[in-house]
Amino acid sequence: MPSIKAGLLAPAVFLLVDVCVVQSIRSAPLSPLLLAHPFVTLWGGGLLRACALIFLRLSWSSSWVRGLQGLQTIGVLCFHCPVYVSLLWGLGLSASEELWSWYSWRRLLQGYVATAVAWFYWNRHVSSLFEKKKGSGDAQLENTGSSVKRLMGYMLPYTSRFVFVMLLVSLSSYGEMALPHYTGHMADWIMDKEKPDAFTHGIIIMAIITISSAGLEFVCDLVYNHTMSCIHMSVQGLIFQSVLKQEIAYFDDTPTGDIVSHITTDTNTMSEALSEELSLVMWYTARLIFILFFMFSQSWQISLLTCMMLPILWVIPEISGSFVQSVAKKVQECIARANQVATETFSNIKTVQSFANEDGEIKRYEQRLDDIYALNKREAFAYAASTWANNSTTLALKVFILYYGGTLVTGGNISSGDLVSFVLYELQFTSAVDAVISCYPEVRKAIGASEKHFEIMDRKPQIPPEGTLAPEHLEGHVEFKNVKFSYPRKDAPVLVDVSLKMNPGKVTALVGSNSSGKSTCVRLLERFYQTQAGEILLDGRPLNSYKNQYLHDKISVVSQDCILFSRSISENIKYGFEDASDEDMYRAAKMAAIHNDISNKNKFPSGYQTDAGEKGGKVSGGQKQRIAIARALIRKPRVLVLDNATSDLDTETEHQVLQAVLRDPTSRCSVLLISNKMSAVERADHILMLEGGRVVEEGTHLELMQQKGAYAKLVNKDNQGFQQE
Numbered sequence: 001m002p003s004i005k006a007g008l009l010a011p012a013v014f015l016l017v018d019v020c021v022v023q024s025i026r027s028a029p030l031s032p033l034l035l036a037h038p039f040v041t042l043w044g045g046g047l048l049r050a051c052a053l054i055f056l057r058l059s060w061s062s063s064w065v066r067g068l069q070g071l072q073t074i075g076v077l078c079f080h081c082p083v084y085v086s087l088l089w090g091l092g093l094s095a096s097e098e099l100w101s102w103y104s105w106r107r108l109l110q111g112y113v114a115t116a117v118a119w120f121y122w123n124r125h126v127s128s129l130f131e132k133k134k135g136s137g138d139a140q141l142e143n144t145g146s147s148v149k150r151l152m153g154y155m156l157p158y159t160s161r162f163v164f165v166m167l168l169v170s171l172s173s174y175g176e177m178a179l180p181h182y183t184g185h186m187a188d189w190i191m192d193k194e195k196p197d198a199f200t201h202g203i204i205i206m207a208i209i210t211i212s213s214a215g216l217e218f219v220c221d222l223v224y225n226h227t228m229s230c231i232h233m234s235v236q237g238l239i240f241q242s243v244l245k246q247e248i249a250y251f252d253d254t255p256t257g258d259i260v261s262h263i264t265t266d267t268n269t270m271s272e273a274l275s276e277e278l279s280l281v282m283w284y285t286a287r288l289i290f291i292l293f294f295m296f297s298q299s300w301q302i303s304l305l306t307c308m309m310l311p312i313l314w315v316i317p318e319i320s321g322s323f324v325q326s327v328a329k330k331v332q333e334c335i336a337r338a339n340q341v342a343t344e345t346f347s348n349i350k351t352v353q354s355f356a357n358e359d360g361e362i363k364r365y366e367q368r369l370d371d372i373y374a375l376n377k378r379e380a381f382a383y384a385a386s387t388w389a390n391n392s393t394t395l396a397l398k399v400f401i402l403y404y405g406g407t408l409v410t411g412g413n414i415s416s417g418d419l420v421s422f423v424l425y426e427l428q429f430t431s432a433v434d435a436v437i438s439c440y441p442e443v444r445k446a447i448g449a450s451e452k453h454f455e456i457m458d459r460k461p462q463i464p465p466e467g468t469l470a471p472e473h474l475e476g477h478v479e480f481k482n483v484k485f486s487y488p489r490k491d492a493p494v495l496v497d498v499s500l501k502m503n504p505g506k507v508t509a510l511v512g513s514n515s516s517g518k519s520t521c522v523r524l525l526e527r528f529y530q531t532q533a534g535e536i537l538l539d540g541r542p543l544n545s546y547k548n549q550y551l552h553d554k555i556s557v558v559s560q561d562c563i564l565f566s567r568s569i570s571e572n573i574k575y576g577f578e579d580a581s582d583e584d585m586y587r588a589a590k591m592a593a594i595h596n597d598i599s600n601k602n603k604f605p606s607g608y609q610t611d612a613g614e615k616g617g618k619v620s621g622g623q624k625q626r627i628a629i630a631r632a633l634i635r636k637p638r639v640l641v642l643d644n645a646t647s648d649l650d651t652e653t654e655h656q657v658l659q660a661v662l663r664d665p666t667s668r669c670s671v672l673l674i675s676n677k678m679s680a681v682e683r684a685d686h687i688l689m690l691e692g693g694r695v696v697e698e699g700t701h702l703e704l705m706q707q708k709g710a711y712a713k714l715v716n717k718d719n720q721g722f723q724q725e
């Protein structure tokens with residue numbers, strides 16, 4: 001209650017002061033000089049009113065009064081009458097009555113109504129088009145501005161198409177809006193005995209306009225939708241590109257589902273909202289302009305009246321709609337409570353029956369149903385009242401316009417045809433204004449959504465720029481020098497101090513318990529992350545000085561979860577290396593000990609053309625791993641990393657693959673073997689034992705077994721597990 005009082009106090013005080021000022025001017029003995037210049041009195045009076053109210057505004061603490069709204073209201077209240085009278089005078093219309101009666105009670109009351117209407121327009125609709133969201137500042141406006149600029153940037157290559165579309169929209173809207181004009185005049189032409197052909201001409205013109213407008217609309221929609229889908233595709237492609245460029249840490253932090261939904265669903269929603277809503281805003285704005293043009297050219301008096309009555313048409317559905325909504329919400333809550341009783345009863349049916357409380361539960365449920373029934377009655381009443389209120393205000397407006405229009409027709413100001421056209425325009429006008437106002441927030445929302453897309457597009461991958469080295473010949477020597485590393489957003493270091501060397505033609509094995517950091521070493525070698533201290537050298541040069549593409553060609557990694565794509569085996573082996581010859585593919589498959597399997601029609605019915613199935617579902621685990629190894633070997637890498645990639649192979653096949661790789665003169669590369677199978681590790685040339693991110697032991701299998709340290713323990717544990725199995 002106090003807030004309502006405080007809210008009403010400002011307008012009440014302003015009203016009182018204003019009435020006092022106007023009545024003082026009215027009763028003041030005006031000097032003969034002023035009487036001779038009524039315009040000076042008119043404008044001077046307005047100025048005096050404004051000064052008094054502005055003075056009051058300065059001494060008022062209410063934000064509404066002190067804000068822009070207060071100033072606008074004062075402006076409309078004090079100057080609408082001087083402006084109106086001056087306009088009448090400027091147009092050569094009779095202004096004498098208005099000039100001498102502006103301070104009468106009737107005019108004063110009319111002035112307040114006009115001010116209230118103007119306030120409503122500004123407050124409820126016009127200002128909402130420009131308003132910033134609560135709590136957001138200039139930054140958001142700036143963001144929106146820059147997003148609009150960026151979006152325009154994507155539209156720029158299609159400028160000629162958009163100009164064409166705008167032209168078609170204007171022509172089609174003009175045609176459409178000219179129809180009510182002709183419809184109205186049909187009434188005049190039927191009666192016109194002097195021009196018997198006018199009616200037929202009118203019909204022909206209307207038919208031509210209708211067909212042309214529909215044709216233009218069709219072409220316009222076609223061009224517009226095609227252009228928007230081109231823009232959508234290019235934006236989606238750019239987002240995909242920029243996401244792909246991000247560092248691996250970005251993918252660690254961002255769930256894959258989010259990324260995919262962002263690239264597909266979010267961009268789709270944004271584009272659809274932008275293209276659909278923007279097209280609606282475009283169409284209805286064009287229509288609105290032409291409707292206003294035709295309305296004002298038909299009768300400026302009824303046009304002004306319609307504009308003034310429009311807020312009533314908006315405010316009544318808003319009030320009645322919110323009442324219906326609040327009752328509907330209560331009904332939903334009541335239904336939920338009734339459901340809760342039913343769920344509780346049925347889920348605890350044994351307890352209910354054992355206490356013989358069936359009747360009690362039925363009563364409880366019936367009480368809830370009674371509540372719903374009572375609310376349903378209220379909802380039905382509210383709905384009927386709201387529909388009645390909406391329909392009767394619309395009808396009242398029409399009757400009012402017809403009455404006023406009728407007086408203008410009988411007064412000879414407009415023809416009856418003009419009035420009919422006007423009523424038709426009035427129908428279109430309300431729906432066009434409604435459409436523009438309801439679509440605009442959607443366009444803003446879509447622009448807001450685009451900010452997120454641009455954020456991703458602008459994101460710079462947080463890895464140092466790639467190097468320039470791409471030497472023709474690479475030996476494949478790898479050296480980790482006192483490498484220290486911890487994952488982003490993870491404080492504890494994963495690698496504390498790791499030093500290791502890998503040499504061409506040799507197998508270096510990395511072993512250790514789970515989470516000791518083995519795979520992390522591989523990720524660093526692939527340059528997915530950056531070391532925090534120490535360095536990784538490839539042929540004596542820092543890894544970062546090599547080109548990315550070159551590095552990934554020369555270092556091939558096969559991991560345990562090797563993924564095959566739903567394509568042919570041949571396409572899977574040549575993945576990312578499509579230019580490779582079939583001979584290269586056979587060579588790689590032979591080295592990976594999979595060629596014989598693929599050539600066997602019982603296992604692979606179409607040989608290399610057999611489809612691997614989704615995620616390689618049609619291929620066994622061991623075959624999948626060997627195909628993945630062939631995929632790595634086809635590139636003739638200088639460093640081959642097998643990170644648990646031979647877990648599904650028996651020890652003999654694994655050894656056979658490694659020997660083939662090491663013996664082959666063209667691919668005599670450095671091999672890093674990470675495996676939980678100690679039998680596979682045994683044959684490595686050099687073994688490093690990792691524990692807590694440190695190399696705790698290193699040497700050959702025999703040397704390490706003799707040390708009887710951590711490695712020996714691991715081997716013994718593995719053997720025990722094997723024996724138990």
Ligand SMILES: Nc1ncnc2c1ncn2[C@@H]1O[C@H](COP(=O)(O)OP(=O)(O)OP(=O)(O)O)[C@@H](O)[C@H]1O
Nearest residue numbers: 252487490494512513514515516517518519520521
């Ligand atoms: N992307 C990541 N972000 C944060 N922490 C990670 C990430 N990947 C691995 N880790 C953590 O780093 C540590 C070492 O992981 P790593 O995968 O290198 O161990 P591993 O020795 O290969 O283990 P396993 O034998 O089980 O595969 C683990 O504690 C793991 O939880």
